[in-house]
Amino acid sequence: MKIVVTVKRVPDPYAKISPNADGTDIAREGLQWAINPFDEIALEEAIRLKEAGKATEIVAVSIGGDECQEQLRTALAMGADRALLVQTAERLEPLSVVHILTRIYQREQPQLILMGKQAIDTDDNQVGQMLAALLDLPQATFASKITLENGVATVQRETDAGIETIRIPLPAVITADLRLNEPRYVALTGIIRARSKPLEVLTPAELGINPHARVRLVAVERPPARQAGKRVQDVKELVRLLKEEARVI
Amino acid sequence: MKILVIAETDGAKVSEKSLPAIAFAQQVAGENFTILAIGHNLSGIDSLTRYGAQSVWVAEEARLAKPLAERYAPVVVQAVQHLGADLVVATTSTFSRDLLARVAGLLNAPMLSDIISFAVRDGHVVVKRPIYSANLIGTFEAEGTPLVLTVRGPAWGKPRSVETSSPVQPLSVPAELSTRSEWLSLEGSAGGRPDLTQARVVVSGGRPLKDAETFEKYIGKLADVLGGAVGATRAAVDAGIAPNELQVGQTGKTVAPELYIAVAISGSVQHLAGMKDSRVIVAINIDPEAPIFQVADYGLVADLYEVVPPLIEELKQARSS
Numbered sequence: 001m002k003i004v005v006t007v008k009r010v011p012d013p014y015a016k017i018s019p020n021a022d023g024t025d026i027a028r029e030g031l032q033w034a035i036n037p038f039d040e041i042a043l044e045e046a047i048r049l050k051e052a053g054k055a056t057e058i059v060a061v062s063i064g065g066d067e068c069q070e071q072l073r074t075a076l077a078m079g080a081d082r083a084l085l086v087q088t089a090e091r092l093e094p095l096s097v098v099h100i101l102t103r104i105y106q107r108e109q110p111q112l113i114l115m116g117k118q119a120i121d122t123d124d125n126q127v128g129q130m131l132a133a134l135l136d137l138p139q140a141t142f143a144s145k146i147t148l149e150n151g152v153a154t155v156q157r158e159t160d161a162g163i164e165t166i167r168i169p170l171p172a173v174i175t176a177d178l179r180l181n182e183p184r185y186v187a188l189t190g191i192i193r194a195r196s197k198p199l200e201v202l203t204p205a206e207l208g209i210n211p212h213a214r215v216r217l218v219a220v221e222r223p224p225a226r227q228a229g230k231r232v233q234d235v236k237e238l239v240r241l242l243k244e245e246a247r248v249i
Numbered sequence: 250m251k252i253l254v255i256a257e258t259d260g261a262k263v264s265e266k267s268l269p270a271i272a273f274a275q276q277v278a279g280e281n282f283t284i285l286a287i288g289h290n291l292s293g294i295d296s297l298t299r300y301g302a303q304s305v306w307v308a309e310e311a312r313l314a315k316p317l318a319e320r321y322a323p324v325v326v327q328a329v330q331h332l333g334a335d336l337v338v339a340t341t342s343t344f345s346r347d348l349l350a351r352v353a354g355l356l357n358a359p360m361l362s363d364i365i366s367f368a369v370r371d372g373h374v375v376v377k378r379p380i381y382s383a384n385l386i387g388t389f390e391a392e393g394t395p396l397v398l399t400v401r402g403p404a405w406g407k408p409r410s411v412e413t414s415s416p417v418q419p420l421s422v423p424a425e426l427s428t429r430s431e432w433l434s435l436e437g438s439a440g441g442r443p444d445l446t447q448a449r450v451v452v453s454g455g456r457p458l459k460d461a462e463t464f465e466k467y468i469g470k471l472a473d474v475l476g477g478a479v480g481a482t483r484a485a486v487d488a489g490i491a492p493n494e495l496q497v498g499q500t501g502k503t504v505a506p507e508l509y510i511a512v513a514i515s516g517s518v519q520h521l522a523g524m525k526d527s528r529v530i531v532a533i534n535i536d537p538e539a540p541i542f543q544v545a546d547y548g549l550v551a552d553l554y555e556v557v558p559p560l561i562e563e564l565k566q567a568r569s570s
Contacts, residue, residue, distance in 0.1 A: 161259065214391060219388035248529050
């Protein structure tokens, strides 16, 4: 069974992100970059499925500039078997990303597409669901546990109401939530082995896709700051202020 | 603009979470909006008829008894086409994120998630929405319709009621509905307390609460005396002190109650993203330098174990007097 995993290049999740000078984008100077943490969890799950004998091949796919090769090499070092970069300098909206991924699906014919539930840059949380729709596949979003048996996935999902369990036949799209697993650290042997694994570079045009932007990011700003209030001395003063000043109790 | 509002349901009951999306529709379209509720033997349809919608459409069938996106999405798409909707809208939640992005895929329509403002300029829709874990606000322009939106609850509030009641009409369900996805179970743990995202008061606790029993003894009790819901930080959830669905923050839930009490929570950017729209914020923390104090209206520098029990007693008295 083949698994395709998406690998998006995003700023390091612990980096302080600021608007650039003219407020049209984020300031990119000096930023460290990483695999989107939710994609990293999806990749870890794929590797565990392979280690458990449930999967035979893992293909990591990234879409973006040449620099995404860095994250794909990390994915190969973690345990992906080969990597695909769809190279484009354009900033693509979720729908364009999905159009490219449908072609990757047709080319690779995986049984499972695993990806993060969202990327931590634009926080859209759309690509997995849109991809499942366009490929007419079942979907299981926000997965916190995945069990594969006889071509059927039983998935626990983190919903607002609690843990929901659903069952979907493969092929399918599953998106990973935070608590699906804890990704492994990359071992030195993995890094060395990754150098000899195949990394293929394609363009959207070679896949027959000509992205057309219908959504554009035009400005980036900081949210309005909340003012710090007052310090209270004790519980009595707190309760009095909540009652008489804030009038919330 | 014609708007189709997708009411949130669990398949059996309409949720109050639908209200901010209805408030959005009123603000953007006046009365030019229709509400769609999907499920089986749905209760709470009346709660959707008070806000001036032209119609409340109800699609009901045994195959729709549980909220599976694969089954609900074609029903939404049919309603979008039937109405000729320009905007398809729901309040941000795991229900709407799961369903509406699939709808957008089926419609091959762009989607904007979790918007906090909306305008139309030169024929373009212009929205603002939090990005980078709510550290920044992005302004996005979108062209063409239909456009799919989820709206951030706290930014849109409650809709206003009108005198006349909207007509309720049944909507036929597409004959071919894939039943590949099967719903098996739901394990909730609200324990009789109000829904976290709907509650008027939320009391949240952090990692220093030690274990589930201590968490319940201090945070749960404090919430109960105020009739509130219980929340937790990601660190508390990861440590197994509180269940996943109580997590407040960018990777958990966004809440904006009248009163938010943060107990032993330092105030990471990630956590603040989920609660800083609350009307009144109280912080109790032993560390006077904790970032939570920068957003708190009332800060008490103290050990939670020393102040929470007397706080519970004081609140009991204050509420009975």
